[in-house]
Amino acid sequence: MKPGSVLIVGAGLAGSLLAVYLARAGWRVEVVERRGDPRARRHIAGRSINLAISARGIKALERAGLWQDIAKDAVRMGGRMIHPTAGAPHYHPYSSDPTLAINSVSRSALNLALLDAAAAEPNVTLSFDERCTGVDFSAPAATFVNDATGATRTARADLVVGTDGAYSAVRAAMQRNERFDYSQDFLGHGYKELVIPPVASGPHAPFAMEPNALHIWPRGESMMIALPNPDGSFTCTLFWRHDGEGSSFAAIRTGADALAHFRTAYPDAVPLMPTLAADFDRNPVGTMVTVRCAPWSRGAVTLLGDAAHAIVPFYGQGANASFEDCEALVDALAAKPSIGEALCAYEGARVANANAIADMAKYNFIEMRDLAGRPAWQRRKKVEHLLHRIAPVRFTPLYDLVSFSTVPYTEAKARGAATARAVSRVIGVAVSLAVALVVVAALFATGAVP
Numbered sequence: 001m002k003p004g005s006v007l008i009v010g011a012g013l014a015g016s017l018l019a020v021y022l023a024r025a026g027w028r029v030e031v032v033e034r035r036g037d038p039r040a041r042r043h044i045a046g047r048s049i050n051l052a053i054s055a056r057g058i059k060a061l062e063r064a065g066l067w068q069d070i071a072k073d074a075v076r077m078g079g080r081m082i083h084p085t086a087g088a089p090h091y092h093p094y095s096s097d098p099t100l101a102i103n104s105v106s107r108s109a110l111n112l113a114l115l116d117a118a119a120a121e122p123n124v125t126l127s128f129d130e131r132c133t134g135v136d137f138s139a140p141a142a143t144f145v146n147d148a149t150g151a152t153r154t155a156r157a158d159l160v161v162g163t164d165g166a167y168s169a170v171r172a173a174m175q176r177n178e179r180f181d182y183s184q185d186f187l188g189h190g191y192k193e194l195v196i197p198p199v200a201s202g203p204h205a206p207f208a209m210e211p212n213a214l215h216i217w218p219r220g221e222s223m224m225i226a227l228p229n230p231d232g233s234f235t236c237t238l239f240w241r242h243d244g245e246g247s248s249f250a251a252i253r254t255g256a257d258a259l260a261h262f263r264t265a266y267p268d269a270v271p272l273m274p275t276l277a278a279d280f281d282r283n284p285v286g287t288m289v290t291v292r293c294a295p296w297s298r299g300a301v302t303l304l305g306d307a308a309h310a311i312v313p314f315y316g317q318g319a320n321a322s323f324e325d326c327e328a329l330v331d332a333l334a335a336k337p338s339i340g341e342a343l344c345a346y347e348g349a350r351v352a353n354a355n356a357i358a359d360m361a362k363y364n365f366i367e368m369r370d371l372a373g374r375p376a377w378q379r380r381k382k383v384e385h386l387l388h389r390i391a392p393v394r395f396t397p398l399y400d401l402v403s404f405s406t407v408p409y410t411e412a413k414a415r416g417a418a419t420a421r422a423v424s425r426v427i428g429v430a431v432s433l434a435v436a437l438v439v440v441a442a443l444f445a446t447g448a449v450p
């Protein structure tokens with residue numbers, strides 16, 4: 001269709017990338033963001049300090065010509081480094097292909113790079129300090145308030161896209177209409193960010209631990225993870241239950257109590273975290289929510305990114321999936337003769353995939369916090385990688401399909417499940433053979449077989 005005007009509500013990761021795509025496709029783009037303009041101070045406070053960006057995000061950022069620059073400050077993570085309560089950490093590659101890695105990227109730097117790219121397009125207008133308070137679906141238009149001055153205004157466009165995150169005001173307006181399906185499901189766990197600072201000396205200096213890995217301290221019901229930053233620090237994220245006894249934010253409330261708990265639960269991390277108690281006291285506990293809704297569009301207003309499908313962070317796919325949404329929307333607008341048909345095609349391409357990654361992200365929490373610490377899971381991963389090396393197309397593990405390919409999430413889920421069944425069969429056969437061998441050996445040993 002012929003490009004017109006678009007109003008993008010929210011200049012986070014998805015909104016900024018979408019602005020770049022649509023401006024280059026010839027649309028007149030207005031982006032309105034609730035927060036202040038972060039470009040002067042070069043920092044954006046966010047829900048996590050760093051993010052894992054993988055194949056889907058890389059593809060979308062390459063399409064905007066941005067990945068090469070962002071990659072310069074990314075730290076590659078080729079596998080998981082598992083830290084048991086006792087004993088040395090052990091490394092498990094993500095893939096049987098050692099060249100594959102996910103990338104730890106600063107959320108703030110990524111968002112700034114996207115905003116800079118949007119601002120560089122002559123047909124993009126960026127406005128800050130304006131919070132969306134409502135949507136007129138028939139116009140279509142959105143209303144905004146400046147919370148500091150109280151000033152309000154209405155902005156109109158041919159197309160309105162809500163990229164205003166997990167607690168989207170655009171989605172809230174859609175919810176007031178009939179036949180809008182909506183569910184939100186808060187995780188019983190919260191998260192708190194902590195830090196491992198750079199070190200002056202040591203085998204990995206300035207990093208205190210192996211930099212090219214995602215570190216996991218799996219503890220059954222809870223866990224801590226750490227992602228490397230280019231300055232040599234690691235951002236640790238503690239995932240504990242909100243309520244209950246043991247490792248929970250209700251039971252352990254102060255930095256001093258956290259330090260005491262860490263000495264028994266995460267002993268190898270304590271010497272690396274000199275500011276643990278202060279960080280624990282200072283940093284807030286975040287919540288995690290899965291949001292599903294349908295339809296994503298009403299008239300010429302649509303949702304994209306977390307506004308359409310917030311997911312829990314355990315597959316590191318929320319931003320990656322949101323960037324894929326941007327590609328799907330811009331492709332649909334280019335291919336279809338009207339906005340209505342384009343939004344229909346966009347939703348058709350994305351809703352089932354968003355639901356699939358939401359399911360997989362939830363399951364991956366169990367894998368990370370519990371299974372990854374178990375020898376049986378570690379053996380299973382080895383068999384999975386062996387099968388992948390023997391028949392890479394037939395037996396592609398789920399992690400590879402999600403993180404190192406761009407096949408639709410629904411296909412990744414189905415193919416990953418088939419590979420998991422094949423792994424179970426191989427392990428079943430191997431166990432049966434081992435049992436048979438033991439029995440035969442025993443028969444020979446007892447003289448039952450001459």
Ligand SMILES: Cc1cc2nc3c(=O)[nH]c(=O)nc-3n(C[C@H](O)[C@H](O)[C@H](O)COP(=O)(O)OP(=O)(O)OC[C@H]3O[C@@H](n4cnc5c(N)ncnc54)[C@H](O)[C@@H]3O)c2cc1C
Binds near residue numbers: 048051
């Ligand atoms: C702890 C944690 C770790 C994560 N790790 C990863 C990871 O490793 N890899 C990954 O791919 N994803 C990860 N994610 C998910 C990722 O952060 C999100 O999926 C991604 O930020 C979604 O982008 P978005 O633009 O849709 O939303 P956001 O980035 O949240 O942006 C929304 C924007 O809209 C603005 N806004 C909100 N309300 C209004 C309003 N009423 N009016 C105007 N503007 C408004 C906000 O200020 C914000 O700028 C993680 C999330 C969390 C919580």
